[in-house]
Structure formats: structure tokens, C-alpha cells
Amino acid sequence: MNNSVISIQNLCVNYITPGDPVKAVNDVSFEIQQGEIFGLVGESGSGKSTVVQAVLRTLPPPAVITGGKVIINNKDILSISNTEVLQYRWKQISIVMQSALNALNPVLTVREQIEDVLKEHSDLKGKAAEDRTKELLSLIDIDVSRLDSYPHQLSGGMRQRVVIAIALALMPPLIIMDEPTTALDVIVEREILAKIIELRKELGFTILFITHDLNLLLEFADRVAIMKNGRLVELDKAQKIRSGGKHDYTQKLIRSLPSASGPREKGLLPKPKSLVLGDQPILEVQNLSKSFYDSGIFNPMSIDVVNNVSFQVFPGEIIGLVGESGSGKSTIAKLITRLIRPTSGDIFLKGSNLKISEARRVPLEYRKQVQMVFQDPFGSLNSVHTVYHHLARPLLRHQLIPEQKLFDYIIEMLETVGLRPGTTFAEKFPHEMSGGERQRVAIARALSLSPDLIIADEPTSMLDVSIRMEILEIFARMRIEKNLTIVFITHDLASARYLADRIIVLQHGSIVEEGIAEDLIQSPKEEYTKQLIKAASPGWLKSLSFNNTKEKDVNHV
């Protein structure tokens, strides 16, 4: 009755350091049955990627596998010879790697990278190999004219598809997909996933799917395993997990992800019943445009990143600026904070007083009133300076707090954002803190100048799923406590719905639609908005499966 494609038993993996080794995978066991879609979920540091790389034995130094068995086709991969390992790879298991966008060799063509697997593991040569290659490309809807393209000539989505084609080349019984779509935009991501699932039905292989996004997995997985800190904490059927699961951690993960459809869940931070907004906007953007020039003697090209955008933000509100990559949302953030200058258009702060887009030098006053929280919590802090330095510098620059009160003020700021005790955190360096803690420091830094407006550029997208809500809640709280206005930039419609009062949807540098958050979500008017909402809601898989044979939207590949 044992129909398992792979059986992992008591797997242990260590990373060797000058000191004690780090236990990355600690006694993990599970089996995958033929034909199922098995999901493996975990946050950063959980060990999920380590497990699958251990199965292929592709872990780079300083990793060592210190125990357990991995049984495929009645052989334990951990005890066979090195030559046998090379034979196993790709024939028995193939993998679509994390950041598959970079998995392709930049100096070889698509054809060469598919054919080298065929040449290595099969007898296919010459014309036969080429035919098989073309067949694989058509399986995942890539035009054969792309055979001789180089990776840099393909879009992200296309590169992803090529990697999948390579994974299918030898039709292995087990295909591992390690966060295959995380780097892609939501709509493209859903399309590719739907395609994968369709292919599985057609060709019958087994999938081990790794992700940090539990909601995504629950749409299509049969069974799900959850890992934390190197251990397996839960393993069950998808429906059972969806209804709560046994472990606390599972429940925490499920509650972490707001949904973009259906009623706004209870128990989440309630929005203030009434916002007393002024009638004068605090920030007004008019006909804002930004183009970048690609200088070339023969063919100068100008790329329009932001195209004639106008909107208003009223004091006290939270605006969600939602868009995918290339929508121009981050550029707008940089324009408002004057990190770059607009090509044309106006930015007004507090009425017509500070017409900021023109001024060569940004007045210090403006810098006090407009602050920013960046996407990468590690990158936005300087690794050679302490937390104290990060908060003290701006205060000293603006001379807002007298020197003797500086210390107490900073400690107070740290504790406001939840870093207690403030005195301990003040002395820490960025690498001594977790991602969530660093982001809190970044928020404290932004708040310390008592600004009127805060631009938050994807503040949670590089954080672990389970702590994203906490960070968003800091923003929600601060809006009320500190009388803030917030421009919240994100690609995730669901978190915009959660936090923002109004939502503005951007695509290719222009505003597609805007409106009050709930209204926009419940009754979107534009096609693009509808697509975004559908992709972020449960049931997206079914809706895409029916659409697969239709013509593709020109914007997505």
C-alpha cells in the first residue's frame, strides 16, 4: 500500500561555524504520496529550503547532513556514491528553485540550457533533442521563437516558465517547487500556478511545494506540513489546517494574512468610526510625471515611470497606494520625499505654502514634516551605528530636543513602538536585532521628528508573515496617537484594505482607480482592479483554470 514517492526520515542538517554548529534541520520526517501536492510552509529560518536542498544534496558549504535517511525509489540518497547522486538528480527529482529568475545561466541560450539536461541524462541527440525542447516550451506556453534567446531578453514570468520547462524535461516522479513565484507579480504568479496545476493533472507528477504563504498553499495543496526553527510542528490535510490546525503557530500563521475579499474579518484592528479630516488636503500631487532617460547616441529612450498622476491626501487619513512592480509607486514615494526630482508636475504640502517640486534645496522644514519608512529594514539602518545614533542624528540636526532631554526622549520613542526596555535596545546594532525589531526602529526614527506625513514604502514585504500585522498595527495606532497622515505603499491589496481608509490603484505609472477601501474592494469598477482582487482572494485557482485557454492579457506574460 506504500505508494510514497519520497520518504524523509529523521533528517538532520547542521551549518558549521567557528563556534558551535547551527542546527538548521532537526529531526524532520514526512512522506509524500504519489500524485499529491504536498506543501511545506515556514518563515525565514524555519529550515524549509534547507530540507529540500538536502534531499538533492545541493547545500553549499558550510552545510553538513548529520543524520537521517531520504528514500526514493528504494534507495537512500544519503548513503549512495557521488556518481549515483549525479544520476539521481533530475531523473528522480527536479527542482524549480527559489529566485528561479536567477537560475538561468546568463551566457547560454534557452535551447542550450534545456538541451544540456537532455544530453546528460538521456540518449536524445540532435534533432530528437531539439524536438523534445520545443515540446517542453509549448507545454508552458512559450513561443519557440524564444529558443535562441538569452535569459536577459526574457521577462521575469517567461524566465520562470523556462525553468519549469527544464524541470519537466525528464518527467521525474517528483518535482520540488521552492517559492517558485514569490518574486513575481500577483497576477502573473497566479497564472503560472494555475498552469503548473493543470500540467500536473495532465502528466501526473508529484509536487512538493515550498512557500511562506500559507493562504496560497491552502488553495491547491492536498496535505500541508509546517516548519518552525528546524522542526516540523504540524502535518495534516489542507482542510484540517484551514479550519485551525492543532499547533499555536499554525493558528498564528493563518490569522496573519488578511484577505482581499469577503467581509473584513472581526478581531482585526477596527478602523476609527469617524475621521475628522480637514477640508484642506495636507498633500496634493498634481500632474506628476517622472521619466528616466536611457542615454544612447543613436537611440535615446525615455521611460515614463510616473505618468501624469494627481491625487490628494487629507490630514489624518491613511491612503493605500497599491500597484505591482513597475507601477511607479516607489517612484512616487521618492518624489514626495524629494529623493528624486519630478520631470514635471507639482507637489504641494499643506496648501500652496511649500511648492516643493521646484525648489533646488529642500527646506529643512519640509524634512521635518515629511518622513519615510523604507522596505528593507536592514538596508535602511547603518550597520556601524547603534539604534541610539539613528534616532539621535535627526533630532540633533533639527534641534528639536535640548541635549539633556535627548536620551529620555529617545528611550520613550523606542518604547512607543514596542521595543522594551528602551535602554537595552538603544545600545544595539542592527545585526543584533530581528527584522521586525529593525523595522520598529525605522518607524521610531520616522516618528521622532513628529512629522505630519509619513510615507511607508512596502514596510512589511520583507518581514516574516507572522509579524506583519504587528507592524501594520503600529502604524494604525500612531495615526491616532500622533495625529499622523500616512501614505501606505504596497503591492498587497489585502493589507491595503486592512490598513487604509482610501485606496489608489496604480498601473504602469498611471492611476487606474481610487476610492474608499471597502467600496473599492467590494465593488471595483476597472478591469485591472478586478483582476487584482480576484488574484488575492480564495478561489482564484478555479477562476483561472477556466480562463486558461482564452487569449492572454497583453500586459502579462
Next chain:
Amino acid sequence: MDNNQDSIFTRWIIGILRNRKAITGVVIIFLFIFLAALGPFITQDPTAFLSTPLSPPSWEHWLGTNGQGQDVLAQTISGARQTLLVGFTTGIMVVLIGALIGGISGYYSGRIDDFLSLLINVFLVMPGLPLMVILASWLPPGPATLTGVLVLTGWAWNARVIRSQMMTFRSRDFVSAAIVSGEHNIRIIVLEIMPRMLSLLASSFIGASIYAIGAQVGLEFLGLGDVSTVTWGTNLYWASNDMALLTGSWWNFVPTGLSIAIVSFALTLINFGIDEVTNPRLIAERVWREKIPIDTVVNGITPVVKDHE
């Protein structure tokens, strides 16, 4: 409470000195500097025409005598003084100029960068030796000329490297955050970015010094230094002039050459050490290799070393 510049620097130095390679190199260099400083007190007078020329090493003259009858050991040790002085001075000046031009070019971009980049690239692509020869020929011989000529031909390389690093840092968010909080540009460069570039600046200094010592010796060998002074380069010049090779008096040129090599090598070691400290992955890999039995290491296949059966 706030960490000032000093402690960042001291922490960095301590980190470097913990590295085996770096500390070895540093010790060797200090040894040479020490000997060079003590020179006149511990050796015979290098300029005195004492004994028979070209006599091999003996008890009287540990390294023999050169073509003028001067003591080779004394010449080698006192030769270190000017060579090292010029070498390290050039190193410092090159790094300062490189940091200034490269830093400004990398930080400000735009037209300033276009112009400075062009300047850097032009100096970079011009071959050094012929230019040095011309300059040194026209100018009066001596350490000042040497330093000037070396700096003029050698500043561009480091400027380019520093510019490149500066551009990388400039695009990072912590710089954007500082700008958004209203910090002055100069303060950002000095307070935020420079502390992150300590290793690069140190490597640049060392690389420039290695270059300066080698090039200096080359120029003096051609006869462009002040041949009446005692430096490593002029030692070799005279050795070649006095037909050391053809008379088989190897002691005439070997000690100086070895000294040059040892000093350059020691400096290189320090650079290796700095490399390892800034790229901890190198150390991690070394430790990994040491702890795993040698036959299980194959590129591309994770080893299996069971610690319990």
C-alpha cells in the same frame, strides 16, 4: 552614550588584528620599520668605502661588500628608510586623493561624475612607466620627485575603486533615510558612508604602498633616483652598474631584492587578512573544510557525516 567615530575605528582595527594573516603581515612590516629606524645605530656606515669591493660575505661584513667597497648589510638596512618612507607617503596621498575624487564622483553623480570619471579613466589607461620616466627625467632627482611622480601615475586606480563603492552605498536605503531626515551631504559622506569603507580604504592604502615601493625601485634602477643616496632602488642600480651579475657577486643584489619582496609580500598578507575579515564566508568555508574528513568533500554535493548511527 552615542558611539563616536573613534570606537568604530578601534573596533574595526581589533577585528582585523585578530586575523592570522593580517597580524603576521603587520609584525613583519613593523620589524622592517624598526630596523630601518635603528639603522645608523646598529650597522656600519653604509656610505663608507671600507674594504675591498665585491668581497663575499664574511665575519667582517655579514653580507659582503658592493662594487664600491661599501658594506651591503648596512646598505640594505639603511636603504629601507627612504624606500619605505616614500612608499607609505605615496600610499597615504593616493588614498586621500582617491577618496576625495572617487568619493565626490561616486556620491554626486551627474555632470561632476561624468567629468571626474573621465579624468580617472584617462589617467588609468595611460601606461605608468613611460610617463614616470619623462617626469622624473625633467625634475630634479630625489624623494620629493619620486613621491610626486608616483602619486600622479598611481592615484587613478584607487579613485575608481572608491568611486564604485561609493556609488553602491549611495543607492542604499540608509543613505536615503539620512537624506530624508535632513542630514547634510558632507556629514553623510563622513559620518555614515566612510565608516563603512574602512576596509576598502585600508586595502587601497596597502595596495598603493605596494605599487609605490615597486615602481620607485624600478625608477631608481633606471637611474632616475638620486644615485648618491642609499635606497633599495639605488642599491640595485649600482649593483647592475658594477656588473654584479657578470662577476657572480650575488650578495650585491639578493639581499635588497629579498627585502623588497618580503615587505611587499607582508603587505599582501595584510590585504588577504582584511579580505577574510570583510568576507566572513571565506572563514566559514575554511572552518568547514577543516572539520570534515577530506574524502567527503566534492564540489556540488553536500557531504553526509553522521554524528550518530
Next chain:
Amino acid sequence: MNQSLNYLLRRLGFYFIAAWAALTLNFFIPRLMPGDPAAIIFARFRGKLKPEAINALRETFGLTDEPLLGQYWSYLKSILQGDLGISIAYFPEPVTNIISSALLWTIFLAGFSLIISFSLGTLLGTIIAWKRSGKLDSTLPPVLAFVGAFPYFWLAMVALYIFGFELSWFPLGHAYGDDVTPGFNMPFILSALYHAALPALTMILVSLGGWMLSMRNIMITTLGTDYISFAHAKGLSSRLIMLRYAARNAILPNFTGFGMALGFVLSGALLTEIIFSYPGQGYLLLQAVRAQDFPLMQGLFMTITFAVLAANWMVDIAVLFFDPRTRK
């Protein structure tokens, strides 16, 4: 295609600017020195040369009574016409003649050594980075680094002493023996190779470490990339991954480094030539310095600069050719 042409032309433009800068430097250096260059020349050569020679010298430098700009224009014109002046040491030979024969020997020796050194160093760097096994990686780099720490010409001296003087395995100098006649004949070619062997060997030995280290470092970075992990996962053979995936990518930045190091390596080659009395540019340089032959010195500076610029441009073309990312 457009973009590549664009890029090459821009690089060419840069090289023209660099060449112009070198020319201008050459022009201004004598004039920037303390004192009147004419007076300096006169003082240095008084009694050694006839007055006509000194006048010829003045003309070479363009030290006429014209205003500065006028001098500059005539200077540029004469350079472009290939007139580099008259040599002092070899008076009255024109500089161009003297240099051109020496140029060939330098290109032969330095070019030959450079190509071997670069190829061998790159190959060694690839293998060492790939093997990663303790022994090779911990011995070869430090050893070669140590050898590379010696001045080029010093190692040449040692090599000449041991292999030429003591053991007599190799000739003591010059480009070819007295017993052969220059031309395309076998004895001549063999003699030339025999005479080039030792100098080439020293140059290769000194520079090997540098190329090896730089390739090794780039390889190590490359080996950490995702596409290498993917290649391993695909179960491809070690050799295929090492060459076609890793080395093929790592060599591109190495090529660029090659271009930049060209000028530097050439300098070392010149000094080596001196030790071996090899009749190339280096040897000429020494004669020029000894005789204070400024026209020759400046002529050498120009030729060497132009040669390096040309070589750099060829490297640019090669990089463009090998890196598909430059094509749209």
C-alpha cells in the same frame, strides 16, 4: 546591434580623448618645468652637441618663437604626420625609425608572455577555485603571491644569473644570436625563441600570481550564484559546470581587468628587457634616460600609450563579443 556599435564608438571616443591628453601632457611637461626648457637643454648639452643639433632639438620640442598655441598646433600636426623628432643618443636618426624596430621585439616578447601568463593564470585560478580542497588552494596562491612580490627586473636578474651565467642553459641577452641572419628562416626563428625563453619565463612567473588570484576570486563569487546551484541540481557533470557555467561567466570581468592591467604589465616587461639587453622599447628607454634623450623618451611615451589604448579597445571588442548580455 545598435547598442553594441554605440558602445564601441563611445569607447573609441574615450581613447581619442586619452590619446589627446597624453599628447598634451607630453607637450606641456617640458614647458612646465622650472626654468626655460631651451635653456635647460642648452645647459645640459653644451659642449656635447654641435649647435645645429641643439637647434634640431628645439624644433623637435616645438620651442620656436611662436606663441604657445601656435607651438601646440605645429606639435600636434607633426605627431599626426608621424614625425616624432630626432633622437639625441642616435643623432641624427629620426625617433620613429628607432622605435619601430624595437616595437616589434617588445610586442613579440611582451605579447607572448602576456598571453601565456593570462591564459595559464586564468586556468589555474579556475581549477583552484573549483577544487576548493585545502592543499592546492592554501599553497599555490601564497607561493605565487610571494613570487609576484619581487620586482620584475630583480627576478630577471636572478634568473639570468642562475640559468644564464652559472648554468649557461640560456643566452645572456639580446633577441637572437650572432650566427643567424634576420628574416623568415628557421634558424632565425629558433634563435629568437631561444633568446626569448628566459625573459618570457621571468615575466610569466611574476605576473602569474596576479591573474590567478583575480580569476580565483571572481570564480568564487560566481560559484555562489543561483545558476550554479541550479546547474548542480540538474545533475550535470562537474567539468561541464566548471567550464561552461562558472568559468564562462567569470572570465568576462577578468577580461576587463586584463585591459586595465595592460599598462601596468607592460611596464614590468620593459624593465625585464633591460636586464636581458633585449632590443625592445624597454632597452631604448634605458638608453634614452642615460643619454637624456628627451625626444626619444617622449616618442616612446607616445608609442607605448597608443599601443596600450589600441589593445584596450581590442579587449572591449572581445568582451562585447563574448558577453551576450551586451546584445539586445
